Amino acid sequence: MKTSEIQLPDGDVFYKTYIDVLGEVELMDFLQKQLENFPQFINSIPDSKWQHAYEEQKWTVAEVLLHIIDAERVFQYRALRFARGDGTALPGFDQDEYVKLSGANRRSKESLIEEYRAVRRASIALFTSLDRQRLTASGTASGMSWSVAALGFVICGHQKHHRNILRERYL
Template sequence: MAVTYTKGTDVALLDPAELAERLAAVLRGAMPWLVTLSEDEATAQAEAGKWSAKQVIGHLTDSAVNNLGRIVRMQLAPGESLPGYAQDGWVRVQHYAERGWPEVLALWFALNEHVEWTIAHVERKSLANGGTVAGQGLTLGFLIEDYVAHMEHHLRALRADLARAGCRFDATGV
């Protein structure tokens, strides 16, 4: 968790409902163009050594799994030390590249709808709960904000990579 995607807002200014809505907006913005990808487009790597769309969305699925656990644990046991995860290994051993695009996309969307639901039900005071993730001290509020920013980062990069590869999108969004 050494890379962060947001500077973070003062937790006193954060609201779980707004954080959940931010995530919902990212999902609503991305799905219309993600569903237009063909199996071939989702499987192709933009360049050697880069993840395909399936692998990027698989990585974001793994992020959902890991961060959902962190969001729950930081509410139940503030101050706990939580592990990071080996993102390349997770993507590799789950074989997202070989799975059908509709299944990869559906899993990512369903998990993130649940993450959104869970965030919406976080008690506001819990956003100040601290913990350690992969050795980095942070608050639950920061974790959630950074989760959404991380997703936005990857979706913007994926869309740009796909556009450079010649994909045409009929829909707008992240």
């Protein structure tokens, strides 16, 4: 499935930025591509920058990386629920509380790379198992209707968005 084949919730500007940053891509190809290149990017970050925040009250590099992993898990879970026909509306999540309690700054680069790979492999396994009907299934999260495929693309775009921020503001 390609980005041009999905529809995001009407009027949603926030998540649209995650899709727009991708351009026209195929979901499974991009999930796999990021699995291959994102760990290399993390490894390229100097150890001296690991605890760096570009401004007071902003997340450190380690916290941004763990936030990417946490968000992927949340979006992946939503995709699973909707693909299985679960009609229960799912709440949003407070990313700042997640980061505050994450312990990211005590984690090594290697442990975050290992966790990222495990989570991304799980995303790839989930989305690979879904046929077109399941990818177009939908549900409600954060007060908006989402297709399963849209959540997959948000996973990719969210990561790319934060990678760009890391490059521009942290490194």
